Amino acid sequence: MESALPADEFEAHRGRLFGLAYRLLGSATEAEDAVQDAYLRFAGADRAVIERPGAWLAKAVTNLCLNRLTSARARRERYVGPWLPEPVATADDTLGPLESAERREQVSMAMLLLLERLTPAERAVYVLREAFGYGHREIADVLGLTEANSRQLYRRAAARVAVPEGRFEAAPERREALVASFVSAAREGDVAALERLLAADVTWWSDGGGKVSAALRPIEGREKVLRFLAGVAQRHAVGVELSSAELNGTPALVMWAGGTLLGVAAFETADGLITQVRCVMNPDKLDFVRRQLAPA
Structure with a gap:
């Protein structure tokens, strides 16, 4: 008699598998799909020959994600406006414990965008090594590589x-203070306060995906960003609530209109100023985080 049903055994690994898939894909929705596909494979497999279910599932999820990454890259080349990763609320350990600044940075919008520079194989090696502490022998087994090839891909x-x-703010509490001040100033429409918070060369990225009105190119420079924010405030002067939440390991701005999540904004800071703002407004990318943040 088997000691556990496939679903019960799988659930013990679901959180870790989702964290792996999300880091590989930058999409919570696609990560959910990859994890579900892995479960279906697991449920249909001969578990008598699966000695280590966790390792078997990690290999299955990684290879499912590698297949998706190739098609995802082609879709992103046709994407309308800037492409940004899907945001995920992380205060509840959805992406695993983020107990250090280094772990938080690994799931930040900035890092996920850097990972877009990599080939699928490079990304898989890097994530397995950096985020999950796999040795090169284990990575080689997951990806069907030699250890030497794994090491080469990791170095690259x-x-x-x-x-x-120094590109990123070293002290998390400084970033928290800056984001809290930005949310307060934006809520009150305090342009002077916003100006003091923004670096002269700040850049604002908006991801509407062609589904909602959003800037199709990055907005560069403090004055242009302030004019852009003034225009947004005029269009949404009534009924918009601004708050903050921990998204992708750092404090972020959250915008609601009633029960509708309008967008979230992630921040990069350096030298006590906001240097980058990445705002996700594409409703298709907000469904997962909306479910996380919506009142019970």
């Missing part, structure tokens, strides 16, 4: 996603 990936030292 690490070099391609490296960022200059």
Whole structure:
């Protein structure tokens, strides 16, 4: 008699598998689909020959994601306006424990965008190594590589996603304070306060995906960003509620109109100022985080 039903055994690994799939794909919706496909494979497999279910499932999810990454890249080339990853609320450990600044940075919008520079194989090696602590022997087994090839892919990936030292705010509490001040100033329409929070070369990215009105190109420079925000405030002067939540490991701005989630904005900060804002407004990309944040 089997000790556990496939569903029961699978549930013990679901959270870790979702975290893996999300880091590989940058899409919560596609990550859910990949995890579900892995479950179907697991339920139909001869579990008598599966010695380590967790390793078997991680391999299945990784390979399912590799298949999706190729088609996803082609879709993103046709995407309307800037493409940004789907946001995920992380205060509830949806992406696993994020107990250090390094772990939080691994799931940030900025890092997920850097991972887009990588080939699917490079991304898989890098995520398995950095986020899940796999050794190169384990990675080689998952991806069907040699250990030497795994090491080579990892070195190449690490070099391609490296960022200059000091690009990101070192102290999380400084970023939290900046985001809280931005939310307060935006809520009150305090243009002078917003100006003091933005770096001179700040860039604002809007991802509407052609589904809602959004800037089709990055808005660069403090003055242009302030004019853009003034226009947004005029269009949504009534009924919009601004709040903050932990998304992708860092504080973010959340915009609601009644029960509708209009968008979320993630921030990069450096030297005590906001340097990058990435705002996701495409409703297709907000469904997962809306379900997470909606009142019970």
